[in-house]
Amino acid sequence: MKKTGSFMGFIFILTVCLLAASFAFLPAHAQARDIKVGILDAYTGPAAVFANDALKAFKLALEEINKEGVLGKKIEFVTRDTKFKVDIGLNMAKELVMREDVDLIVGTINSGVALAVSDAISKKEKVPFIVWISKSENITGKKGHRYVFSTADNTAMGGRSGAYALSRKPYKTYWIAGDDYSYGHDLANTAWEKLKAAKPDVEKIGESWWKPGEPDLIPYLTNIMTAKPDAVIFCTGGLSMANVLKAVKTTGMAEKFPIWVHTATDHAVLKPLGADAPEGVMGTMHYHFYYPEIPENKAFVDAFKAAYGEPPGFPAFNAYVTAKLIAEAYRKAGAVDKEKFVDALEGLKVDTPIGMLEMRACDHQMVYPIFLGVTKKLPQYDFAVSSDIVTLPGTEMLPTCEEIQKARSAQ
Amino acid sequence: MELAQSLTLSNLGIHLLVGLSRAMILFIVASGLSFVLGVLRVPNVAHGSLYMIGAFSAFSIFNLFGGSPLGFWLALCLAPFVVALVGLVAERSLFCHLYEREHLMLLLFTFALMLILGDLVKIFWGSDYRSIMAPEVLRGSIPVLGSSFPKYNLFLLIIGPLVAIGLYFFTNKTKIGKIARAAAVDREMVGAIGINVSWVFAFAFVLGCFLAGLGGAMVAPTISISLGMDHDIVIETFLIVTIGGLGNMWGALIGSLIFGITQSFGVLFWPQFAIVFPYIAVVIVLIWKPTGMLKSVW
Numbered sequence: 001m002k003k004t005g006s007f008m009g010f011i012f013i014l015t016v017c018l019l020a021a022s023f024a025f026l027p028a029h030a031q032a033r034d035i036k037v038g039i040l041d042a043y044t045g046p047a048a049v050f051a052n053d054a055l056k057a058f059k060l061a062l063e064e065i066n067k068e069g070v071l072g073k074k075i076e077f078v079t080r081d082t083k084f085k086v087d088i089g090l091n092m093a094k095e096l097v098m099r100e101d102v103d104l105i106v107g108t109i110n111s112g113v114a115l116a117v118s119d120a121i122s123k124k125e126k127v128p129f130i131v132w133i134s135k136s137e138n139i140t141g142k143k144g145h146r147y148v149f150s151t152a153d154n155t156a157m158g159g160r161s162g163a164y165a166l167s168r169k170p171y172k173t174y175w176i177a178g179d180d181y182s183y184g185h186d187l188a189n190t191a192w193e194k195l196k197a198a199k200p201d202v203e204k205i206g207e208s209w210w211k212p213g214e215p216d217l218i219p220y221l222t223n224i225m226t227a228k229p230d231a232v233i234f235c236t237g238g239l240s241m242a243n244v245l246k247a248v249k250t251t252g253m254a255e256k257f258p259i260w261v262h263t264a265t266d267h268a269v270l271k272p273l274g275a276d277a278p279e280g281v282m283g284t285m286h287y288h289f290y291y292p293e294i295p296e297n298k299a300f301v302d303a304f305k306a307a308y309g310e311p312p313g314f315p316a317f318n319a320y321v322t323a324k325l326i327a328e329a330y331r332k333a334g335a336v337d338k339e340k341f342v343d344a345l346e347g348l349k350v351d352t353p354i355g356m357l358e359m360r361a362c363d364h365q366m367v368y369p370i371f372l373g374v375t376k377k378l379p380q381y382d383f384a385v386s387s388d389i390v391t392l393p394g395t396e397m398l399p400t401c402e403e404i405q406k407a408r409s410a411q
Numbered sequence: 412m413e414l415a416q417s418l419t420l421s422n423l424g425i426h427l428l429v430g431l432s433r434a435m436i437l438f439i440v441a442s443g444l445s446f447v448l449g450v451l452r453v454p455n456v457a458h459g460s461l462y463m464i465g466a467f468s469a470f471s472i473f474n475l476f477g478g479s480p481l482g483f484w485l486a487l488c489l490a491p492f493v494v495a496l497v498g499l500v501a502e503r504s505l506f507c508h509l510y511e512r513e514h515l516m517l518l519l520f521t522f523a524l525m526l527i528l529g530d531l532v533k534i535f536w537g538s539d540y541r542s543i544m545a546p547e548v549l550r551g552s553i554p555v556l557g558s559s560f561p562k563y564n565l566f567l568l569i570i571g572p573l574v575a576i577g578l579y580f581f582t583n584k585t586k587i588g589k590i591a592r593a594a595a596v597d598r599e600m601v602g603a604i605g606i607n608v609s610w611v612f613a614f615a616f617v618l619g620c621f622l623a624g625l626g627g628a629m630v631a632p633t634i635s636i637s638l639g640m641d642h643d644i645v646i647e648t649f650l651i652v653t654i655g656g657l658g659n660m661w662g663a664l665i666g667s668l669i670f671g672i673t674q675s676f677g678v679l680f681w682p683q684f685a686i687v688f689p690y691i692a693v694v695i696v697l698i699w700k701p702t703g704m705l706k707s708v709w
Binding site: 044045046048049052177180206207208209210211213215216218219220222223225226239242243246247250251252268272273274275276 | 422425426429430432433436478530533537538539540541542544550551552557558559560561563564630633634635637638639640643644674675678679682683684685686
């Protein structure tokens, strides 16, 4: 009898505990909660260096924003690792929407993940999705829709800026080489199409395509140099970028041929190369921590350096702009509502470290000016930087709204 | 560029040289993998991770000496020993208990080890790209056959054969080398005549790791050292030891030459699709000689 009594007592206590626990969790949903951002990015593998750079700046921006709050709330975030894989990225995005109940998703360096999440989650579930590193022009181009935005620069801008820069040079024959995946080909196609339009007498004498991250580019470069083009266009990104510049330096290619590589002037590429970086390579980039030299940029760079001991890269800049946009859009919307948030983001202008920038309403693409420069070693830095910078206007480097509309309706 | 135009003797010559120098790196790494495969019968998928650790160690040693030429030479000499040490720890603590398991289990185990080592590298060195510089004498290029040929690749062309000769003397002229070779053919017999097979195995494994580390250190100045560099090399070296003949050191050399040279000539003949050439060569070899070019010890 006594045994049964203590057993019943145990059951009673257990029930009370469970009830208490469920009540403890209930108010969390009932009360007005903070704005919750779900961050989806590749935190493992070679791309992690860019994803972490973005995350750091996002945290930094939120610290500033949360001091005064947005609509009386704070902005909080949760992260999920895509491992640079589309299937994992999709599952993680679903988890963010279903389990974490996030108000919007941001992130991802992988264009494949970005396009898949944009299509299968953002569009279908009507969840706003801001892409912050992926550079595929399709994200806000032909695959764009109401709920997807991009604060990244894209291949359309890269190709156009390259064409703009090269069309002002006297070169006639070109060799195009790059990473054999969509980023490389998109960039090459846009650059060549626009260059040909601006200067019909240019001629492409050859192409080489290698697998992304190919460690040994010497045979490719040797082949290009024996073909003797007037200029060379490299369409590479990420890991291949550093490999290309290293091979350019080793073979002495930059001294013999004019070379344009989109993002060759990126600090993330030039810093690890140190004194090993080639000089005289033309590059285009939408952010440098050392340019433009204005107080707003300096303040951002100093804050980032103070927090993390290194200057911000372009992903950090993109993420910082993204955080500012999110806060401003909620303030403008006046409520934490997905539809109102999307409406507010369209055409929104925000103050950024490089000046006032606009989220273009027609395609949801952030309009960035492009800095065209040449790699150069300066005595005050132990790495190469972009020098002789010319600023190309952002709107001219983007497809027009009509072009976007045409591409989308063709889908 | 027209094909006929590209087919000049000097073009063929320079691409042959470039292909040969790439084959040297592949040979150094593949010979280590082949040695472990032959003697231990372990398909070590983590071999690429050891190559990556070799490259990262070379970076650390290079930086320890402030990026001086001395730092470079020390990195080249010491990084393989760092990797050998990692190999010794892994062999004595993990591998030595698993030799009797079937190949599938070993494959799973080494795959797990590859993921673990990859993450350890990330924890230890971070996810940034790293780079080291060859000393002044090996930088830049020299004119060869009317084209420029990187001096560092010339250096690779010297080191590769030296490693091959060293391995030849080791496996044929030293006692432990001979025992290792015998263990590759018939390990029961080696055990039966009273030789401590366990230590022979440990030694063979450590030598395999040393070669992976040497490959990593040698390749470091030509690429950006990064996470993920283990994946490509492990696929390439597995193909090389397969077409060369599993566990056969000279097979690894022949396989590397086939792989390196077809890649280089592929770029010359058809640069848009150069990626596929080495793999086509692999397919042809496997159809022609399914067990590889030379006698497999399996």
